Amino acid sequence: MIKKFLEFLENIKQKDKTAIIYHTDADGVCSAAITSLALKRLDLTVTCAFSQKSGQITITKDTVNYLKKNNITKVIILDLSVDSNPDTIKNLELFADVLIIDHHITSNDLNTKKTVMIKSQDISDIDPSQYCTSKLIYDLFLQKIDIKDLNWISSIGIIGDFGIKTWKTFLEYAANNNPDSLKNLFDAEEFITYAVMCDGTKGLNLSYDTLLSAKDARDVIKSLEKYNKVRNEIDSYVTSAEKNAIHKNDLNLVYYEIKPIYNIKSKVSNILSSKTYPKKIIIVVQLDKSRNTISARNQTGSVSMNDLMRECTKDLDDANGGGHIPAAGGSIRKQDKDKFKENVIEFLKKEK
Structure with a gap:
């Protein structure tokens, strides 16, 4: 698979128009x-x-149309389980060569003459949920060019995807060989997450531009420090979970519906899972005007959150769900809120 990656790079020419998604x-x-x-x-x-x-x-479909309209000839897709819907990739192949780098469990093999798909499980026995895409793409590019000075960026991605235990030595090396500390790397990840929570795509674009120009994690923190306001809302919902969440001790479940200003469900579920209720299954449902989005966590690995989200959304219209064993997510229609909760409870009863 590494050979295919290198061949894809060799086939990118100066005249090509390359898009990253x-x-x-x-x-x-x-x-x-x-x-x-x-x-x-x-x-x-x-x-x-x-x-x-x-x-x-x-x-x-909108993304395909945008890429075609702008005459894109090379498409690089990162950290998205696009193999769950092969037809869209076939549409891209009509006008572009495609490279997919991802660490989610493989649903369909999309490798063709026009598409190269590399999953972390293709090159390593490390748990795919731990071998996140920012580490995978870093390791792949090292086969072509020296980018060791970018290890701090890879480290921020690892922290964001809960790969800390697996890559502890790598993180320590990055902190010791840059003008950074581990605290700076963790803080940079938090501020990127806050930027996305607060401003969505705009915050994500700002984070991307910041990473391109930053010399180290300190520059990221400085550029995104205005998003610190999100932390107060996160702290409030974490504190309120004991009183306002549904606690089903017989199922080892904490089910929490929230209606925040910012998109904080993932961060709230991460904190509840890693600090407040580390031995329990955490489901955080963020209520919105039209759709509810969901973050599922289970640090013990006793129940697969990927399986839970897939099973509990499969009979709902216009719903999706999936991810990894310890962490998964999804979205459902507003009117399916109660049905989803019923599905979660029934799923966990069967898992007992």
């Missing part, structure tokens, strides 16, 4: 920044880099 989180944006910086060092130009809306994990 990445997931709406720290791992996704760090993967995109590493890719863009590495391509620049190879004297290759990135025409555009962007993310789709939160919750859109496959390539949408």
